[in-house]
Amino acid sequence: MASGVGQPAYRWVVVAAVAVIFALALGQLVNGLSVFFLPLEREFGWQRGDIALINTAGVVGVALGGIVMGRLAERLGTRPVALFGAAVLGLCVLGASLADSLWQFYLLFFAAGALGGAAFFAPLIALVSNWFAVGAGLAIGIASAGQAMGQGGVPFVAALLIEQLGWRGAFVALGAASLAVLLPLALLMRDPPRPAAGARAGEVDESPTALPHRAVVVTLSIAVVGCCTLMSVPLMHLVPLMQGCGIPGPEAGGVMVAMLAAGIAGRICFGRLADMIGAIPAYMTASLWQTLMVFGFTRIDSLEGFYLYAPLYGFGYAGVMTGLLTTTRALTRPSRRAGAMGIVGAFAWLGHGLGGWQGGLLFDLTGTYAASFAVATAAGVFNLAVMTGLALAVRRGRIAQPA
Template sequence: MEQVSTQPQAEPGRYRWIIVGAASVVLAVAMGQLVNGLSAFFTPLEQSEGWSRGDIALINSAGLIGLAVGGIAMGWLADRVETRKVVLAGTVVTGLCVTAAGFATTLWQLYALFFVAGALGGGALFAPLFALVGSWFRTGAGLAIGIVSAGQAMGQGGIPLANAMLIEALGWRGAFVAIGIASLLIMVPLALLARAPAPVEGAGAQTEEDAPAVRPAVVVVLMSLGVIFCCALMSVPLMHLAPLVELCGATGPEAGGVLFVMMLTAIAGRVAFGKLADVIGALPAYLAASAWQTALVYVFIQIDEIGLFYLFAPIYGFGYAGVMTGVLTTIRALIPAYCRAGASGIIIAFAWGGHGLGGWLGGLFFDRTGSYDLTFGVAALAGLANLALLLTLGALVLRGKSTPPRAAGVGPTRLGLLHRNPRR
């Protein structure tokens, strides 16, 4: 595990909320750029450079593939060196790569820059920061994770809007440079706050040694397959809602405003579903959020007025927001601590891969058909596939719950895995 700072530490109950706040802002800035910040650049890059939307979407996909690959490696590294060093490196790499994007002259340069930003930048931030937050909370982890996820949601709404405004004022090149420099100024000081909690007497002892209701390998396989479909759906509104709204006659800032409003409600949704996971269980909360986004995603394509977009986007955003919180809390609930970090890296890698796949296919389908009907329709079908996999996992957990503890060779407390998160 990472080295523990020997510097005098603030009272843990207070400092853990500083960790939550710092992680929220860092992930807002970094993930806002790497997950869907490029959505504001579709039309400007298409108009000024003549690139197709499928090719432009691949810039974002390159960053997400980088996140998938880098997340596994950086999560492993964060377990072995001081988290502060990993996070600090991630903030610097992210800011420098985005700044350099303003000087790119070809598509391959943007692909390379965003891949590096994802692998060595965002990859060094996402898994390590969520792991760090979890280490500070032995109870109420669902709420803490929800709050940090809410910060990420704020960035995913605010960064595209800021990018749209910067593009209007500075052009797409100037916007990249400005947001990159601002990222460095915001994230680097906050990265210096990252540190592990001080060791507590007896803290190494597990509060529960229950065997899992489902073998960890089975959970990893089902969740990894599920998040491919889940995040492929999720990426479609995140990447293509703004250009869809522009097709209805809205300006860039107006389209960015729709996304911003959606992500504002996502802030509340991520916190709410984190708390819901503490109450009804992580997997049921994850199922609820997944069903919400699946049922509503195709409605976007039925809307053709800017006012209706502003009304509907927050409704969709509140429920969709619980998905990432659900993924993280379900991993915590169903994967034992001894292999949780490695399992998290694998599952989240598939999630970023699905995110990149969905965004790219959305642009490709638009290029082929000239509309977003097929893009959003396939997104809804992907959501149904994810729900089928989650229901399969739920059935396995329930079957494990019904297995007599003596026959399973475990204690009876393992039966609560579906209904509440482990407290550590």
């Protein structure tokens, strides 16, 4: 059965399932720990930089595991890799409810990232990309919108769970929900039909740019370190920043929900924008948006102000990840796309871990978040500079190609 321009209708089942998987899995690993900062600080007396390293351990795990999991998905198929990741993630979060030392949290969340989240991110985005011959930007935007939904929804729900069950009970509930939801959804993962033989099939794996594949991957990897260092600061530290202004945890979590609800629309809109104006321009537009706005969070001290500012920031910030994924797709050939996404994604997660860690470290050193958010702004400028160079190189390469 097909729909659209001869493309299988099942591709939308894959997109929907990936969106929900990203919501629950990446919502926990990317910034779900943000509402656990104060409970862990109160119980154990740990500094925020040390607590932030729990999140860093998770995203570094996603980074390092993504390259391996992408290759495993190519060899074994996406479904078994996703099933394995669902089981590991759920069990690790359950295990966190029993932890009572930092090294246990570091180990559990590193495993959850390397063997759990990594089994989802690069393999599933590559899967979605390969299901769509046309309109991949919109499809990737919808799938990645699930991550935005989870980044807002998971901290909000976790804050409520902490109030009702304590932080240990919250981890039990999240781990059980992960197993109950992710395992059935992983069973829906299916590789797309192979292209028909002939001239059309021969064109499928053509290089989309005159630039060497390695140069594209290296340049994107360098750029996303700056991009994700920026975006992780508000994701990990906006809730404690608001709590420092006297705003209770659930209300601060509500602001995150509002910001990332706007981000759902942003990811979809920027995916469509990539289909219309090109992946690189869409990515740079979103990057400029978040760079100009991120420091403004430190100038706000009221719940009303955060509710007004955060969704506006969230709409543009959310387009960055969609832009990164569509740009990687646009500049790489299908046969090497999963590996490219694994490598670029690895550096993105490393940047995310770096940003979250430096945010906590600079707070510990200065007692405010001003320096943390200033570093985020500088990282965004670095990302834009690298991407400008890549855009010019792609343009020159296309002009130099014979007609």
